[in-house]
Amino acid sequence: MIISKRKTHEKLMESLNKYNSFFLIGCSECASLCGTGDEAAMKAMKEELEQEGKTVTGMMVPKTGCQTLGTKIELKKDKEACEAADAIIAMSCGAGTQSAVEIFPDTPVYPSNDTMFLGNMTRFQMFDERCSLCGECVIDKTGGICPITNCPKGLLNGPCGGMKDGNCEVSAEIKCAWVRIYERQKKVNELDKMAEIIPPKDWSKKQNPHFIGRPEKDKKEKKA
Ligand code: SF4
Numbered sequence: 722m723i724i725s726k727r728k729t730h731e732k733l734m735e736s737l738n739k740y741n742s743f744f745l746i747g748c749s750e751c752a753s754l755c756g757t758g759d760e761a762a763m764k765a766m767k768e769e770l771e772q773e774g775k776t777v778t779g780m781m782v783p784k785t786g787c788q789t790l791g792t793k794i795e796l797k798k799d800k801e802a803c804e805a806a807d808a809i810i811a812m813s814c815g816a817g818t819q820s821a822v823e824i825f826p827d828t829p830v831y832p833s834n835d836t837m838f839l840g841n842m843t844r845f846q847m848f849d850e851r852c853s854l855c856g857e858c859v860i861d862k863t864g865g866i867c868p869i870t871n872c873p874k875g876l877l878n879g880p881c882g883g884m885k886d887g888n889c890e891v892s893a894e895i896k897c898a899w900v901r902i903y904e905r906q907k908k909v910n911e912l913d914k915m916a917e918i919i920p921p922k923d924w925s926k927k928q929n930p931h932f933i934g935r936p937e938k939d940k941k942e943k944k945a
Pocket residue numbers: 851852853854855856857858859860867868869870
């Protein structure tokens with residue numbers, strides 16, 4: 722899931738102060754699990770804005786904020802409330818925010834959240850980063866544990882010389898990713914994989930922006 726974190730009130734108001742009325746769009750997927758785009762978060766945002774003398778013309782939690790077409794269809798019932806707003810506040814990740822930008826080409830759209838990383842919810846409202854979206858997954862060779870994300874240096878072939886007592890030299894609070902990988906491979910009888918050299922990554926696979934299934938003509942329109 723995409724982990725997002727609410728911007729501080731002060732930071733948010735730096736962008737929003739010049740507007741008087743807002744429509745709020747949340748997201749019932751990741752942002753809801755993060756508590757940054759669910760109904761409770763939206764109600765809290767409404768109160769915050771009202772305390773600043775602002776008006777909230779309406780709010781809606783779409784099923785999946787980054788599903789642009791679906792969100793556009795869901796928003797049809799709120800057409801008047803959206804049109805009555807000076808600006809839209811997208812309470813989702815950066816992708817959901819950009820859905821709103823495409824849906825409302827003539828209205829300012831502002832994100833209420835900072836989009837942090839791709840990770841897992843390990844306990845309620847506790848999130849750990851798990852994947853850096855490198856575009857060429859290697860965890861079939863590393864016991865299903867990502868060295869690019871879990872090792873601060875992104876080392877692909879074993880630990881650096883700074884590992885101490887199994888902990889990472891960058892932060893003693895985390896276990897060395899390569900110790901975790903070793904322990905995992907040992908447990909599942911795949912220690913032989915540790916001898917396999919992982920070649921240097923082709924970082925061009927990570928080059929933005931990515932498209933899958935997008936017609937060539939649309940890519941050119943986007944560039945223009
Ligand atoms: S190797 Fe790449 S795709 Fe696989 S989990 Fe790590 S960062 Fe993500």
